[in-house]
Amino acid sequence: MLISVIGCGYLGATHAAGMAELGFDVVGVESDPTKVAALRDGRVPFYEPGLPELLSRHVEGGRLRFTDDIAEATDADVHFVCVGTPQQAGSLGADLTYVDAAIESLAPLLTRPTVVVGKSTVPVGTAERLTARLAELAPAGTEALLAWNPEFLREGFAVEDTLRPDRLVFGVTHDRAEQTLREVYATALAADTPLVVTDLATAELVKVSANAFLATKISFINAMAEICEKVGADVTHLADAIGHDKRIGRKFLNAGVGFGGGCLPKDIRAFQHRASELGVDHATAFLRDIDAINQRRREHVVELTRELTAGDDSPRVAVLGAAFKPDSDDVRDSPALWIAQKLHTDGYDVVVHDPEAIGPARAKLPDATYTEDLDEALAGADIVLHLTEWPVYRQIDPARVATLVRHARLVDGRTLLDVPAWRAAGWEVRSLGRP
Numbered sequence: 001m002l003i004s005v006i007g008c009g010y011l012g013a014t015h016a017a018g019m020a021e022l023g024f025d026v027v028g029v030e031s032d033p034t035k036v037a038a039l040r041d042g043r044v045p046f047y048e049p050g051l052p053e054l055l056s057r058h059v060e061g062g063r064l065r066f067t068d069d070i071a072e073a074t075d076a077d078v079h080f081v082c083v084g085t086p087q088q089a090g091s092l093g094a095d096l097t098y099v100d101a102a103i104e105s106l107a108p109l110l111t112r113p114t115v116v117v118g119k120s121t122v123p124v125g126t127a128e129r130l131t132a133r134l135a136e137l138a139p140a141g142t143e144a145l146l147a148w149n150p151e152f153l154r155e156g157f158a159v160e161d162t163l164r165p166d167r168l169v170f171g172v173t174h175d176r177a178e179q180t181l182r183e184v185y186a187t188a189l190a191a192d193t194p195l196v197v198t199d200l201a202t203a204e205l206v207k208v209s210a211n212a213f214l215a216t217k218i219s220f221i222n223a224m225a226e227i228c229e230k231v232g233a234d235v236t237h238l239a240d241a242i243g244h245d246k247r248i249g250r251k252f253l254n255a256g257v258g259f260g261g262g263c264l265p266k267d268i269r270a271f272q273h274r275a276s277e278l279g280v281d282h283a284t285a286f287l288r289d290i291d292a293i294n295q296r297r298r299e300h301v302v303e304l305t306r307e308l309t310a311g312d313d314s315p316r317v318a319v320l321g322a323a324f325k326p327d328s329d330d331v332r333d334s335p336a337l338w339i340a341q342k343l344h345t346d347g348y349d350v351v352v353h354d355p356e357a358i359g360p361a362r363a364k365l366p367d368a369t370y371t372e373d374l375d376e377a378l379a380g381a382d383i384v385l386h387l388t389e390w391p392v393y394r395q396i397d398p399a400r401v402a403t404l405v406r407h408a409r410l411v412d413g414r415t416l417l418d419v420p421a422w423r424a425a426g427w428e429v430r431s432l433g434r435p
């Protein structure tokens, strides 16, 4: 079976390498010339643990190739659409121009019966619209079917999640599409991976509702953190205690500066936009609060920084972390970078440290100072902000580092540092939601 993957960013490059690992011949189509040049050489143009080894092995072995020309992919049995669906400028809605362009360019070139499988996260109703467009554009006799197979991989665990997904969802309208997807995912299905076969609209909704739920869980605990701060309670103990209830669970109850990335923020906004178009805006109205709670945590760190450095002359801020989460170089809607940018605009001297994300961060916020040397980031700082939960920050010796900084002040924006140890070493500490 030949599989094509259209759009080879964080999702598509991983999916393409994963399909090759499962034994399929794969052609990845990527329109960005810099990315396609790297991928052709067997290099991954972003940071994702385990992916470089997998991808280079299959490019060298000849099972995986990349192109910028969709015409080289049209004889595939299955086409996975993995292009971006970012937030539209000036609106909460998703920008579907990349998805539309992928279908418009692929459909007229099809030569044989095929299944086009959407993997991008889209507003409900998109698949139905694309089904009609595919039928209009595909040459007679090609019997192209559209299916939706949402993706749930997490950055940082993308290879594991691709090879061993925790569930599969097939949105289909024809048996042939379902059978093709069963063949593609035969390895996971043989390992008893739960499968939900459903209609197109449900498959689209599964994805956005899963992300809405995860965002809600994070904002719930962050709302509790706001209350904990008022009364001197400890949100980490609260999360542990409620998390022991199996109906609630401890996962996604880590309080701090909140969620970012290329998925959760834009997906909850696009969901509200779509619900409003459908006349059911009341059904997603709560997501406005989820987004607002999330935003308030970022602003709170800026306020704490102002409060702790009041009276200092051009304070120097060491920002620990730029990526939206550890084990990723993704800075899309990163809380850490948002805070760095805000403080930079307010006139602070901002030095950003990140083990992997300096390149993408510099491209977004060129005027800050960047370093991969942690001691250099901390040297002469008037305040240290712990904003991305890279494990290396939990290994910092507060006593040693107290000798590097100008003022020993810390905001723990991820509620993960050993606050008593930092205080014992002479640091003035604020930890979101902890006394």
Ligand SMILES: NC(=O)c1ccc[n+]([C@@H]2O[C@H](COP(=O)([O-])OP(=O)(O)OC[C@H]3O[C@@H](n4cnc5c(N)ncnc54)[C@H](O)[C@@H]3O)[C@@H](O)[C@H]2O)c1
Pocket: 006, 007, 008, 009, 010, 011, 012, 029, 030, 031, 032, 035, 082, 083, 084, 085, 098, 101, 102, 119, 120, 121, 122, 151, 152, 153, 154, 155, 262, 263
């Ligand atoms: N990143 C994740 O962890 C993840 C997980 C699940 C779902 N998703 C969803 O998957 C989609 C892609 O997300 P991403 O993070 O990989 O985005 P991304 O921006 O990293 O990748 C998209 C890629 O598609 C390319 N592209 C755009 N139009 C193209 C075209 N017509 N032909 C070929 N290439 C084209 C872009 O150049 C880019 O490299 C989004 O809808 C996202 O919500 C992402």
Ligand SMILES: O=c1ccn([C@@H]2O[C@H](COP(=O)(O)OP(=O)(O)O[C@H]3O[C@H](CO)[C@@H](O)[C@H](O)[C@H]3O)[C@@H](O)[C@H]2O)c(=O)[nH]1
Pocket: 121, 151, 152, 153, 154, 155, 156, 211, 214, 218, 251, 252, 253, 254, 255, 256, 257, 258, 259, 260, 261, 262, 263, 264, 324, 325
């Ligand atoms: O308890 C928690 C858990 C996460 N986060 C933050 O939430 C954001 C998102 O984290 P995570 O969900 O792990 O990252 P993503 O890689 O964006 O994955 C989400 O978005 C993907 C794209 O849609 C989905 O495929 C995944 O299932 C979904 O978890 C990050 O900024 C985290 O720091 C918290 O603040 N507290």
